[in-house]
Amino acid sequence: MSAQREMKEKNPWHTPVTIITVIGVIAIVALVTVAVLQNRPVLQKYKYGIVLDAGSSHTALYIYEWPAEKDNNTGRAEQKYVCKVKGKGISSYANTPVKAGESLNECMQEAKMQVPTKRHHETPLYLGATAGMRLLNMENSSASDKVFQAVEKALQRFPFSYQGARILSGQEEGAFGWVTVNYLDDRLKQGLETTGALDLGGASTQISFVSKNYDISESPSNSVTFRLYGNDYNLYTHSFLCYGKDQVLRMALAHQTKSGPGTILDPCFHPGYLELKDYSLLYDSPCVSDRKPQNATGTFNHSGAGNFKQCQEVVKKVFNFTSCKYSRCSFNGVFQPPLQGPFGAFSAYYYVMDFLKLTDATMPLKDVKEKLANYCATPWNEIVKQHPEVPIKYLAEYCFSGTYIITLLTDGYNFTSESYSNINFIKKIKNSDAGWTLGYMLNLTNMIPAEAPDSPPLPHAGYVTIITISALILFVLFILSLRFICPSFQKTPHIV
Ligand SMILES: O=P(O)(O)OP(=O)(O)OP(=O)(O)OC[C@H]1O[C@@H](n2cnc3c(O)ncnc32)[C@H](O)[C@@H]1O
Numbered sequence: 409m410s411a412q413r414e415m416k417e418k419n420p421w422h423t424p425v426t427i428i429t430v431i432g433v434i435a436i437v438a439l440v441t442v443a444v445l446q447n448r449p450v451l452q453k454y455k456y457g458i459v460l461d462a463g464s465s466h467t468a469l470y471i472y473e474w475p476a477e478k479d480n481n482t483g484r485a486e487q488k489y490v491c492k493v494k495g496k497g498i499s500s501y502a503n504t505p506v507k508a509g510e511s512l513n514e515c516m517q518e519a520k521m522q523v524p525t526k527r528h529h530e531t532p533l534y535l536g537a538t539a540g541m542r543l544l545n546m547e548n549s550s551a552s553d554k555v556f557q558a559v560e561k562a563l564q565r566f567p568f569s570y571q572g573a574r575i576l577s578g579q580e581e582g583a584f585g586w587v588t589v590n591y592l593d594d595r596l597k598q599g600l601e602t603t604g605a606l607d608l609g610g611a612s613t614q615i616s617f618v619s620k621n622y623d624i625s626e627s628p629s630n631s632v633t634f635r636l637y638g639n640d641y642n643l644y645t646h647s648f649l650c651y652g653k654d655q656v657l658r659m660a661l662a663h664q665t666k667s668g669p670g671t672i673l674d675p676c677f678h679p680g681y682l683e684l685k686d687y688s689l690l691y692d693s694p695c696v697s698d699r700k701p702q703n704a705t706g707t708f709n710h711s712g713a714g715n716f717k718q719c720q721e722v723v724k725k726v727f728n729f730t731s732c733k734y735s736r737c738s739f740n741g742v743f744q745p746p747l748q749g750p751f752g753a754f755s756a757y758y759y760v761m762d763f764l765k766l767t768d769a770t771m772p773l774k775d776v777k778e779k780l781a782n783y784c785a786t787p788w789n790e791i792v793k794q795h796p797e798v799p800i801k802y803l804a805e806y807c808f809s810g811t812y813i814i815t816l817l818t819d820g821y822n823f824t825s826e827s828y829s830n831i832n833f834i835k836k837i838k839n840s841d842a843g844w845t846l847g848y849m850l851n852l853t854n855m856i857p858a859e860a861p862d863s864p865p866l867p868h869a870g871y872v873t874i875i876t877i878s879a880l881i882l883f884v885l886f887i888l889s890l891r892f893i894c895p896s897f898q899k900t901p902h903i904v
Pocket residue numbers: 462463464465466497538539540608609610611612613652653654755756759760763802
C-alpha cells in the first residue's frame with residue numbers, strides 16, 4: 409500500500425490538477441483548431457464576364473473574373489485578359505459589314521481558351537460600341553445596322569451567353585468609366601471621396617465627377633444618380649462627340665484648309681514634316697463634312713512648323729467659348745459645375761502624356777507646357793531617329809495631341825495651374841485597364857449592390873486570436889478557482 413501511494417505521490421500525472429490541465433489544453437487546442445479550419449478560405453472558384461469595347465479606332469476584348477461564391481457582394485472583379493482586335497474599329501467596315509464580324513474571330517477564339525470550358529455557357533458576353541458607331545449611325549443608320557447584324561452573327565457562334573451588342577450613349581460611357589475607376593480603387597465600398605474620370609477617345613471625350621456644388625436642376629441631362637454600397641452619388645457627366653483626338657485633328661486641319669490652299673504650314677506638326685493628304689479622306693466624317701470647301705482640290709501638302717503657342721491658337725478654334733446660358737460652362741455652351749477632387753485621366757490622355765514623359769503629377773503646368781513646346785519644335789527627322797519603334801502615324805501626332813490635351817484641360821474644362829496637379833494620368837488600376845467596360849459589366853450583372861453587404865464583425869485572424877486568448881483566460885481562472893475552493897488540489901501532495 410505505502411509503495412503504491414509513494415508511486416502516486418512521485419508521479420505528478422496522477423494528480424487531479426494535472427489531469428484537468430491536460431484535458432483543458434486538449435480542449436483549447438481543439439477549439440482553436442476548429443476556429444482556424446472552419447474559417448479557412450476554401451479553394452477559390454471563379455466566374456467570368458466578357459466585354460468587347462468597339463471603339464472608333466479599334467476594338468478590344470476584355471475578360472473579367474471574380475470569386476464565384478462572392479459575386480453580388482464582396483469579391484472584386486478584375487481584368488484577367490485583354491485581346492486587341494487587329495485592324496480598325498467596327499465603324500470602318502461600313503462598306504463591308506461582314507468583315508466587321510470576321511475581325512472579332514481571333515480574339516473570340518482566344519477568349520474560348522482563357523475561360524474554363526465548364527464556365528463558357530454561363531459567361532455573359534457584351535459588345536458596347538462608342539463614338540465611331542455613334543457617328544456612323546448619325547451619318548448612315550442602315551450601314552450601322554448592318555455592321556451590328558454582322559457582329560451579332562459572329563459573336564453568337566461562340567459558346568458564351570451572348571447578351572447583345574449596342575451603342576452606348578455618351579453619358580453611359582462617361583458614367584461607367586467613373587464607376588470603373590472608383591470601384592477598382594475601393595472608393596465606393598468604403599464610401600471615400602470619389603475620383604473624377606477623364607476619358608479621351610479617338611472620336612469623343614468624357615468628363616465625369618461628383619461636385620458638391622452641382623445643382624441638378626440647372627442641367628438635368630448631365631446628371632446620373634447612383635446608390636452604391638449604401639451611398640448616394642450625384643454624378644456630373646458629359647461626353648463631347650467629335651472631341652476625341654482623331655476628330656479634333658480633322659477639325660483643326662479643316663480649319664487650316666478651309667480656303668483650299670495647296671499647302672498648309674501646320675504649327676502642330678514638327679518642322680520638316682511633309683505629307684500629301686487627301687481632302688476627301690479628311691472630310692469623310694460628320695464632325696467636319698459640312699466644312700468642306702467647294703473648290704477643294706484632290707490633295708493638299710501638310711507640312712509642319714512646330715510651334716506650340718501657335719498650335720494652341722489653332723486648337724482653341726475648335727472650341728466655342730462665346731455662348732453659355734448656364735451659371736458656368738466648359739465649352740460649346742455645355743454646363744459644367746466647379747471641378748472637385750482628384751481626377752484619373754486615361755485612354756489617349758495616358759498614351760500621349762506617357763509618350764511625352766509628362767505623367768508626373770508633381771510637374772507644374774508651366775513646365776509641362778515648356779517641355780511640350782521644346783518637343784514640338786524638334787525637327788521631324790530627329791523625332792523619327794529617336795523613336796524607331798513607334799508607328800509613324802502616332803509619332804507624327806504627339807505634338808498635336810499633347811497640345812490638344814493641355815488646351816482641353818485648361819481652356820476647355822477650366823483646370824488651373826493648381827488644380828492641374830489633381831490629375832493623375834493612369835492606364836491601369838490594380839492590373840485592370842481604366843475605361844468604361846468594367847463599370848458596364850458590373851452594372852449589367854448587378855454586381856455592385858445598392859446597399860452595403862453585411863460583413864463579419866471581425867477579420868479571420870482577429871477572430872481566432874480572441875477565441876484563443878479567451879479560452880486561455882477562462883482555463884487559468886478555472887484552475888485558480890479550483891485551488892481556492894478545494895485546497896486538496898494544491899500542487900504539493902500532503903503525505904499522511
Ligand atoms: O472612345 P472612342 O472615341 O470610340 O475611341 P476609341 O475607343 O477607339 O479610343 P481608344 O481609347 O482606344 O484610343 C484613343 C485614341 O488613342 C489612340 N492611340 C492608341 N494607342 C496609342 C498610342 O500608343 N499612342 C498614341 N495614340 C494612341 C487611338 O488611335 C485613338 O485615337
